Amino acid sequence: xxxxxxxxxxxxxADFEARNSQAAKWSENEVLQSLVSSRDPWIVDVGAYTGTSxxxxxxxxxxxxxxxxxxxxxxxxxxIATSRQLGGKINVYPFALCNEEGTSTFVIQGINxxxxxxSPRNLNSRDSIDVTTRASDPNFQAAVNRQEITVETRRxxxxxxRDDRSIDLLKIDVQSHESDVLAGAGETLHRTRNVIxxxxxxxxxxxxxxxxxxxxxxxxxxxRLWAITAHSRNPRSGRxxxxxxxxxxxxxx
Numbered sequence: 001x002x003x004x005x006x007x008x009x010x011x012x013x014a015d016f017e018a019r020n021s022q023a024a025k026w027s028e029n030e031v032l033q034s035l036v037s038s039r040d041p042w043i044v045d046v047g048a049y050t051g052t053s054x055x056x057x058x059x060x061x062x063x064x065x066x067x068x069x070x071x072x073x074x075x076x077x078x079x080i081a082t083s084r085q086l087g088g089k090i091n092v093y094p095f096a097l098c099n100e101e102g103t104s105t106f107v108i109q110g111i112n113x114x115x116x117x118x119s120p121r122n123l124n125s126r127d128s129i130d131v132t133t134r135a136s137d138p139n140f141q142a143a144v145n146r147q148e149i150t151v152e153t154r155r156x157x158x159x160x161x162r163d164d165r166s167i168d169l170l171k172i173d174v175q176s177h178e179s180d181v182l183a184g185a186g187e188t189l190h191r192t193r194n195v196i197x198x199x200x201x202x203x204x205x206x207x208x209x210x211x212x213x214x215x216x217x218x219x220x221x222x223x224r225l226w227a228i229t230a231h232s233r234n235p236r237s238g239r240x241x242x243x244x245x246x247x248x249x250x251x252x253x
Contacts, residue, residue, distance in 0.1 A: 028196075028229035028244065032169065033060055035194045035226065035248050040064060041168030046097050046156070046181055049075050049114055051082030053171060058086050064168075065089040067160075071096035071106050071151040072116055095154040097174070099183035106151040110143030117175030119207035120145045127202040129236055155184030164191070172197040176205040179213035189221035195247040202234070202241045214245065223247040 040063035045053050048068035057064055068083070070076040071094060083090040096106060096118055108116045111130070115121070121144050125131040134140040160167075170185075170192045172178050178197050182189065189195075195218060200209040215225070230244040 026227075028246075029056070029060055031227050031229050031246060032194070032196065035246070036061070036168050038168050042165060043067070043169045043171065044156070044160070044167055045069065045171050047171075047173035047175070048079055048092075049173075050078035051086075053173075054079070054082060054086060054090065057169075058088070063088070067091045067093065069093045069095055069097055072108065072113070073149070074108075075113065075116075093154075093159065094152065095159065096151045097156050097159075097184060098153050098177060098180040099155060100153060101155060101158060102153055103150050104153045105148050107145050108147040108149065110146035111140070115175060115204075117205070118177050118180075119175065119205040122203050122206045125203045127234060127237065127239065127241065128204050129234070156181065157185055157187045160188055167192040168194065170195045174198075176200040176207045176209040178209060179217065182214060182217035186217070186221070189217065189223065192221070192223070193249050194226075195223060196229070196244060197247070198242055198244050200242050202239065204241070211243075211245075218247045223249055 039061065041061050042065045043057050045057070045066060045068045048054060048070045049072070051068070054066055054068055057066060066089070068079060068090060070079050070092065073094070076092065076094060080092050083092055096104060098104070098118065104118055106116065106118060107120045109121065122128070123131060123135065123144065130140065167188065172181050172195070174181055178199055197214060199211055199214055201211065224247060225245060226248040227246045228243050229246055232241045233239070234241050
């Protein structure tokens with residue numbers, strides 16, 4: 001006798017198009033606001049660049065306190081200017097955060113300085129449309145990995161060791177080095193309520209990154225994946241190049 005498969009759909013979810021349409025209305029900002037309950041949250045911004053995210057966070061939480069990390073001196077000057085315009089409590093640090101203390105090479109990109117980081121771009125990339133279509137262009141070659149500078153590196157645990165408050169939101173956008181930042185923030189993660197991290201999933205940089213490496217650090221600190229709030233799909237291959245993943249700390253029963 002063959003058992004007939006049961007139809008587990010309920011009337012509530014009978015119209016999946018309507019359900020998905022409603023779910024798609026959740027913006028990344030709305031997801032973050034639903035998780036951060038404090039009116040004056042402490043936010044740590046790793047990879048703050050010129051202050052775009054600082055402006056965004058101040059729009060969401062006008063009374064938030066910000067600790068911003070940006071090793072690129074040109075971008076940091078703009079970040080400081082932005083911070084002065086915003087006012088309130090904003091600390092700007094010149095360090096590149098990773099899993100060790102000392103110095104490292106920071107590679108400034110000419111095409112898009114926002115893509116600068118601790119790792120050079122991969123000129124043998126098979127997924128980067130720029131590399132595969134413009135590799136022989138001398139102007140492109142001159143702009144990629146345009147300049148190397150030396151920056152100070154710190155562990156987040158070291159920088160924040162004197163402040164034992166809970167962090168309401170940790171944002172990480174460091175161009176494929178997100179797992180290194182998390183590796184240097186083991187103690188900090190245990191007192192962090194929410195994390196949003198851009199995870200690089202393709203060979204854009206010489207340094208490799210992975211979802212698994214990020215999950216290992218967040219899971220060990222008791223954080224759980226809440227949402228994928230943004231992603232970039234490669235228009236040529238259909239693969240996912242990067243995602244914004246939001247992690248949260250479940251309440252203690």
